[in-house]
Amino acid sequence: MDDKFLEPYDHKATEARIYKEWEESGYFNPDICIEKGVTAPDAEPYTIMMPPPNATGVLHMGHALMLTIEDILVRYHRMNGRRTLWLPGTDHAAIATQSKVEKEISKKEGKSRHDLGREELVRRIEEFVEDSRSTIRSQIRVMGASCDWSREAFTFDEPRNRAVRTIFKMMYDDGLIYQGNRIVNWDPKGQTTISDDEIVHEERVTKLYTFKYSPDFPISISTTRPETKVGDTAVAVHPDDPRYKEYVGKEYDMVFAGVPIHIKIVADEEADPAFGTGALGVTPAHSQADWAIADRHNLPRPQVINEFAKMTVGGPELLGKKTTEAREVIVSWLREQNLLEKEEDTKQNISTAERTGGVVEPLPKLQWFIDVNKKISARGNRSLKELMRDAVAGEEKDGPIRIVPEHFSKTYFNWINNLRDWCISRQIWYGHRVPVWYRGDEMYCGVEAPEGAGWEQDPDTLDTWFSAGIWTFSALGWPEKTEDLKIYHPTHVLETGYEILFFWIARMILMTEYALGEVPFKTIYLHGTVRDGQGRKMSKSLGNGIDPLDIAEKFGADAGRMALIAGTAPGTDSKISEDKIKGYKHFANKIWNITRFVLSNTENIPSEEPALSEKDAAHVKELETLCREVTADLEAYRLHLASEKIYHYIWHTFADVIIEEAKPRLLGADAADKLSCQWFLREALLTSLQLLHPFMPFVTEEIWKSARWPNLSPVLMVEKWPKG
RNA sequence: GGGCGAUUAGCUCAGUUGGUAGAGCAACCCGUUUACACCGGGAAGGUCGGGGGUUCAAGUCCCUCAUCGCCCACCA
Numbered sequence: 001m002d003d004k005f006l007e008p009y010d011h012k013a014t015e016a017r018i019y020k021e022w023e024e025s026g027y028f029n030p031d032i033c034i035e036k037g038v039t040a041p042d043a044e045p046y047t048i049m050m051p052p053p054n055a056t057g058v059l060h061m062g063h064a065l066m067l068t069i070e071d072i073l074v075r076y077h078r079m080n081g082r083r084t085l086w087l088p089g090t091d092h093a094a095i096a097t098q099s100k101v102e103k104e105i106s107k108k109e110g111k112s113r114h115d116l117g118r119e120e121l122v123r124r125i126e127e128f129v130e131d132s133r134s135t136i137r138s139q140i141r142v143m144g145a146s147c148d149w150s151r152e153a154f155t156f157d158e159p160r161n162r163a164v165r166t167i168f169k170m171m172y173d174d175g176l177i178y179q180g181n182r183i184v185n186w187d188p189k190g191q192t193t194i195s196d197d198e199i200v201h202e203e204r205v206t207k208l209y210t211f212k213y214s215p216d217f218p219i220s221i222s223t224t225r226p227e228t229k230v231g232d233t234a235v236a237v238h239p240d241d242p243r244y245k246e247y248v249g250k251e252y253d254m255v256f257a258g259v260p261i262h263i264k265i266v267a268d269e270e271a272d273p274a275f276g277t278g279a280l281g282v283t284p285a286h287s288q289a290d291w292a293i294a295d296r297h298n299l300p301r302p303q304v305i306n307e308f309a310k311m312t313v314g315g316p317e318l319l320g321k322k323t324t325e326a327r328e329v330i331v332s333w334l335r336e337q338n339l340l341e342k343e344e345d346t347k348q349n350i351s352t353a354e355r356t357g358g359v360v361e362p363l364p365k366l367q368w369f370i371d372v373n374k375k376i377s378a379r380g381n382r383s384l385k386e387l388m389r390d391a392v393a394g395e396e397k398d399g400p401i402r403i404v405p406e407h408f409s410k411t412y413f414n415w416i417n418n419l420r421d422w423c424i425s426r427q428i429w430y431g432h433r434v435p436v437w438y439r440g441d442e443m444y445c446g447v448e449a450p451e452g453a454g455w456e457q458d459p460d461t462l463d464t465w466f467s468a469g470i471w472t473f474s475a476l477g478w479p480e481k482t483e484d485l486k487i488y489h490p491t492h493v494l495e496t497g498y499e500i501l502f503f504w505i506a507r508m509i510l511m512t513e514y515a516l517g518e519v520p521f522k523t524i525y526l527h528g529t530v531r532d533g534q535g536r537k538m539s540k541s542l543g544n545g546i547d548p549l550d551i552a553e554k555f556g557a558d559a560g561r562m563a564l565i566a567g568t569a570p571g572t573d574s575k576i577s578e579d580k581i582k583g584y585k586h587f588a589n590k591i592w593n594i595t596r597f598v599l600s601n602t603e604n605i606p607s608e609e610p611a612l613s614e615k616d617a618a619h620v621k622e623l624e625t626l627c628r629e630v631t632a633d634l635e636a637y638r639l640h641l642a643s644e645k646i647y648h649y650i651w652h653t654f655a656d657v658i659i660e661e662a663k664p665r666l667l668g669a670d671a672a673d674k675l676s677c678q679w680f681l682r683e684a685l686l687t688s689l690q691l692l693h694p695f696m697p698f699v700t701e702e703i704w705k706s707a708r709w710p711n712l713s714p715v716l717m718v719e720k721w722p723k724g
Numbered sequence: 725g726g727g728c729g730a731u732u733a734g735c736u737c738a739g740u741u742g743g744u745a746g747a748g749c750a751a752c753c754c755g756u757u758u759a760c761a762c763c764g765g766g767a768a769g770g771u772c773g774g775g776g777g778u779u780c781a782a783g784u785c786c787c788u789c790a791u792c793g794c795c796c797a798c799c800a
Contacts, residue, residue: 008762223800272799280800289798349797362798407728411795414727418796533736567737567748575736579749586762597759638740644747656764663758
């Protein structure tokens with residue numbers, strides 16, 4: 001017996017060394033597994049694309065949970081003989097990364113992005129991203145993730161860049177990507193558009209003002225944003241509202257707060273007779289809803305607020321003022337003119353930009369969009385929205401993709417049903433540049449820049465989810481027709497947090513169905529949010545975050561992994577505390593001690609199965625049942641149950657019952673019974689280590705290597721899975 | 725406003741297709757024996773949020789009420 005078993009298990013002296021040995025063995029790479037004969041050349045593939053962490057810094061507990069779940073699945077399938085690929089990567093996370101680096105530069109050097117210029121800013125960001133990526137790589141290693149580093153990809157490296165330009169061109173040629181002047185969510189702080197999904201709503205108390213544009217205007221309206229009213233072109237009333245019927249169709253010219261306005265009274269279902277006065281002042285250029293009303297009634301849409309949230313009309317008291325100041329100016333003007341009828345407190349959800357916290361200003365702008373409703377002839381005359389809907393199994397449809405837990409399919413369909421065209425252009429500098437060039441009135445879209453002089457590329461970059469959407473196949477080399485793409489796509493499981501079901505998962509389905517005509521993955525496994533011991537979200541401001549690296553250092557990555565997965569059902573939030581993790585550190589030591597006992601009692605016994613006593617035959621049956629149950633749980637994504645069953649068997653059956661009962665038998669005079677007992681002790685240990693390996697890979701591998709059992713694979717990671 | 729989920733032992737949560745209620749932690753009693761005090765043995769603890777229904781049988785399926793939470797949304 002190796003002397004190290006005489007001491008308690010030391011994760012610090014073990015984990016990094018074992019990871020290095022795995023890496024050097026090459027077994028993370030499925031090709032090498034075939035080469036070395038541990039995987040059959042014709043084995044069925046099993047693929048997971050790692051959701052690429054944002055290159056904005058360090059990994060948190062959510063990433064640790066993601067890596068744990070995926071590594072369990074990957075190690076299980078690898079042991080089960082599948083040609084297993086887990087492809088790691090990082091995401092350039094355009095807007096998140098740029099705003100992070102901009103903040104740092106502004107803090108350290110007091111410079112803005114305009115002081116540096118586009119090229120210099122991008123260079124600085126790339127530097128930061130390189131650092132960040134190498135930190136992330138080492139953190140992924142600490143967690144024990146058995147991913148294939150030889151295939152590592154980055155959403156913004158050259159092959160992925162090319163993939164983005166290629167699919168953009170395809171969609172442009174198919175008329176799915178179009179440029180449109182539409183109302184978009186403008187972030188005045190970040191100076192860019194953002195998608196609907198990058199908005200967070202904050203409830204605030206604000207004033208609701210009720211007033212008339214002028215003394216001779218017949219209808220009063222209510223608004224929370226008086227400053228936008230200089231951009232009004234209509235008042236909408238409900239078609240059935242008897243109070244206003246007589247005015248519908250009439251037009252009025254007035255001067256409102258020094259700005260001439262022309263108002264038409266229109267009848268529109270959008271106006272709610274029960275809200276306020278039942279009449280709605282229509283500001284087409286600065287409200288999504290009003291833009292739509294203007295569409296229906298063919299109204300002009302003057303813009304009165306600019307990209308810096310400042311007024312672009314009015315006299316000196318208004319022009320150039322911030323919207324918040326302009327509001328004061330207009331309210332006092334209304335008071336002076338005796339036009340203000342009511343002023344009341346109301347609760348309002350205001351839209352803010354997730355990344356910068358800026359208050360979103362709806363503005364009409366020329367942007368690039370993806371049309372989700374246009375029929376695509378090459379895809380059975382279905383639209384992108386229909387492709388997304390048809391791909392998923394649920395009450396509405398019975399598509400090929402299954403979501404775990406199932407109830408999230410309802411959320412998914414609900415989102416699809418409300419989906420609008422996707423604005424993909426951003427006015428930030430870090431990201432995939434829109435592959436469109438202009439020269440005078442000419443416009444060119446292509447994978448490469450056009451020939452000839454005088455072409456200017458569109459300055460906009462693409463929403464980071466555009467490149468993330470093609471991840472499952474771009475990371476495998478698309479648009480090249482690579483072997484990897486042929487073998488490993490569609491992937492098997494997409495495992496990620498439920499909070500990015502819409503952002504990312506839905507977009508991957510959209511892009512993959514469009515580009516390849518197949519699903520990106522067969523199963524979506526959603527995990528919940530990892531919270532602190534009291535159930536609060538971990539955050540910097542609360543200071544309650546737990547760093548996975550600290551956990552690995554203090555208790556071992558194995559213990560952290562078990563604590564994350566045990567009792568954590570798919571899709572539900574979980575709580576983690578040091579007490580829980582400590583319990584699993586003790587468990588690692590427990591199996592270490594079990595090994596000490598078994599090894600010291602089974603030296604030099606033959607490896608063939610002897611005649612088993614009745615008791616041991618029953619133990620074998622019990623162990624086989626465990627193997628079957630654990631296997632079934634893993635196949636059905638019940639990882640939390642699988643982990644608990646193994647834990648329970650090892651501690652409370654193997655250690656507490658089988659070993660205790662073995663002690664007198666090992667001292668007894670019955671040689672046949674002793675041999676049977678010894679053989680089963682070893683058998684139970686071997687099987688326990690195999691079953692536990694996906695969950696606690698380090699300690700199990702260390703035991704396996706140090707024990708040096710004859711006739712067994714020297715590396716547990718590629719030992720056969722015990723099916724029972 | 726629309727959608728989704730939760731409510732089970734003191735705490736944190738499991739409970740797969742309906743078949744005698746489970747784990748971890750905490751608390752209680754006892755214990756150092758071929759591994760392990762990062763331990764073992766034992767006992768205690770729940771009318772599964774309330775009400776109704778389906779069924780031979782319901783924590784599990786259906787209806788309803790209550791409380792809490794999350795997501796989405798252009799009520800000005």
